[in-house]
Amino acid sequence: MKKHTVIVVDDQKSVRSMIKRWIESDPNWEVIGEANNPYEARDLIIEKQPEVMTLDVHMPGMDGIVFLKKLLPQYPMPVIMFSSSTTEGAGITLEALEAGAFDYVTKPIGTQESLVEAKEDLISKLYESLNYNVSPSANSQKTNSFDSNYKRSKPTFKRKFILIGSSTGGTTALRKLLDEVDETFPPILIAQHMPENFTALFAQRLNSDLKVHVKEAKDKEILQKGNVYIAPGNYHLGIQKLGNDHYTRIFQTDKKNGHRPSVDVLFESAAEQDLACECIGIILTGMGSDGATGLLKLKNKGCLTIGQNKESCVVYGMPKVAYELGAVTYQVPLEEMIEKIKEIASL
Template identity: 85%
Template sequence: MKKHTVIVVDDQKSVRSMVKRWIESDANWEVIGEASNPYEARDLIVEKQPEVMTLDVHMPGMDGIVFLKKLLPQYPMPVIMFSSSTTEGAGITLEALEAGAFDYVTKPTGTQESLTEAKEDLLSKLYESLNYNVNQLSNIKNNNSTLSKNSNSKTTFKRKLMLIGSSTGGTTALRKLLNDVDETFPPILIAQHMPENFTALFAQRLNSDLKVRVIEAKDKELLQNGHVYIAPGNYHLGIQKLGTEYYTRITQTDKKNGHRPSVDVLFESAAEQEIAGSSIAIILTGMGSDGATGLLKLKNKGCLTIGQNKETCVVYGMPKAAYESGAVLYQVSLDDMVEKIKEIASL
C-alpha cells in the first residue's frame, strides 16, 4: 500500500521527532523529510514532492508567512501550521491562512491531554488535506484584495437575518463574502470553527477592513442591521427572542459534531424562532457535515438556503453534506454569492 507523504518543518529537532511519531502512528502516512528552516524545506520539497507539509509559524532565517507566500505559488500544496494559542500566535496563524495555509493545529501545552488532542487534530487534518482543492491557492490574493463590485448598489431586504457556517478555508471565504456586505444587510451571525483567542482577533481584523461592524458575539446583544456577530471560540452562538426583539445567545453546552462553536447549534437555534422563515442561511467551505441537519430544518421552515459550490471550496465537505441532504436551495460560487443573496433578498 502506497503511503501518503509529509515533510515536517520545525527548528527544534525534538518537536520534529514528536510530530513524526504522531504522523507515523497512522499506517497510511509517512514522513519523507525533516527540515529545520525554510531553505532546507524548499530544497526538500523540490526533491521529494511531498503531498503535505507541516510548518512551525516561528522559523529562524525566514518568517513562516513570507515562506508561504514565496512557496505556494510555485509548489501548491496543503500546509498545516503549528500555532500557539496566544493572541500573538493567533494573529500569525490568521496571516498564514490568508497567505494560503490549509489549516492549523494548536501546539500542546505539555499535559498528556493536550498532547493527545494535538495528535488527533493533526491526523484528522492530514486526512482533510487529501481533499484540498489546491486550485484555490491561485485565488488567495484575489480573495483578500478584491474591491467590491457592488459597492454602490443598495438592496432592500425583506429577509431579516443572515446565518453563515464555515470551517476549513472559512476565514478566507468569509473575508471574500463579507467584502461586498454593507449597512443595508440584516444582522449576520457566523459560526466558524475556531478556538478561543482566534475569534476575537479574527473579528477585529475583519472589522478594520470591512464596511460593516464585526464583533465577537457576547450574550444578549441586540441583533442590528449592518452588524456581523462571530461565535466566540469554545462557545456556541444562537439567537433568542426577548420581548419583541432578537438577541444573541451564548452557551457552553456540549460540543456538537465535535465542534464548539457548532454550525448546527446556530442553525437549529434559528430554526426554533419565528424569524426562520424570513432568513437566509449559507454554508461555506469545510470538512465534515456540521450544519447540514440545521440547514435542512431552516429550509423546511421557509428559510432560503445557499451552499458554496465544489469548485470554489477549499474543502467541499460541509456544503456537500448539506446539498446531498436536500438542505441547499441554491448552490453557487463564492464570487457570485453576494449577487445571489441580493437577488433573493426581497423574496
C-alpha cells in the same frame, strides 16, 4: 499500499520527532523528510515532492509567513501550520491562513489530554488535506461578471437575518464574502470553527478592513443591521427573541459534531425560534458535516439556503454533505454569493 507523504518543518528537533511519531502512528502516512528552516524545506520539497507539509511559524532565517508567500505560488500544496494558542500565535496563524495555508493545529500545552487532542486533530486534517482544492476560484481575484448598475443597487431585505457556517478555508472565504457587505444588510451571525483567542482577533482584523462593524459576539446583544457577530471560540452562538427584539445567545453546552461553536447549533437555534422564514442560511467551505442537518431544518421551515460550490471551496466537505442532504436551495461560487443574496433578499 503506497503511503501518503509529509515533510515536517520545525526548528526544534524534539518537536519534529513528536510530529513524526504522531503522523506515522497512522499506517497510511509517512514522513519523508524533516527540515529545521525554510531553506532546507524548499530543497526537500523540490527533491521529495511531498503531498503535505507541516510548518511552524517561528523559525530562524525566514518566518513561516514569508516562506508561505514565496513557496505556494511555485509549489501549490496543502500546508498545516502548528500554532500556539496565545494571542500572538493566533495573529500569526490568521496571517498564515490569509497567505494560503490549508489549516492549523494548536500546539499542545503539555497535558496528556492536549497531546491526544493535537495528534487527533493533525491526523484528521492530514486526511482532509487530500481533498484540498489547490487553486479554488475562491482564492482568485474578484470577478466583475455583474454590471456596475446591478452592483450599486440596494436590495430590499425582507429576510431579517443572515446565518453563516464555515470551517477549513472559512477565514479567507468570509473575508471575501463580507468585503461586499454594507450597512444595508441585516445582522449577520457566523459560526466559524476556531478556538479561543482566535475569534476575537479575527473579528478585530475584519472590523478594521471592512465597511461593516464586525465583532466577537457577547451574550444578549441586540441584533442590528450592518453588524456581523462572530461566535466566540469554545462557545456556541444562537439567536433568541426577547419582547419585540432579537438578541445573541452565547452558551457553553456540549460540543456538537465535535465543535464548539457548532454551525448546527446556530442554525437550529433559529429554527427552534421559528425564525426560518426570516433568515438566509449559508454554508461555506469546511471539512466534516457540521451545519448540514441544521440547514435542512431551516430550509424545511421556509429558510432560503445557499451552499458554496465545489470549485470555489478549499474543502468541499460541509457544503457537500448539506447539498446531498437536500438542505441547499442555491449552490453558487463564492464570488457570486453576495449577488445571489441580493437577488433573493426580497423573497
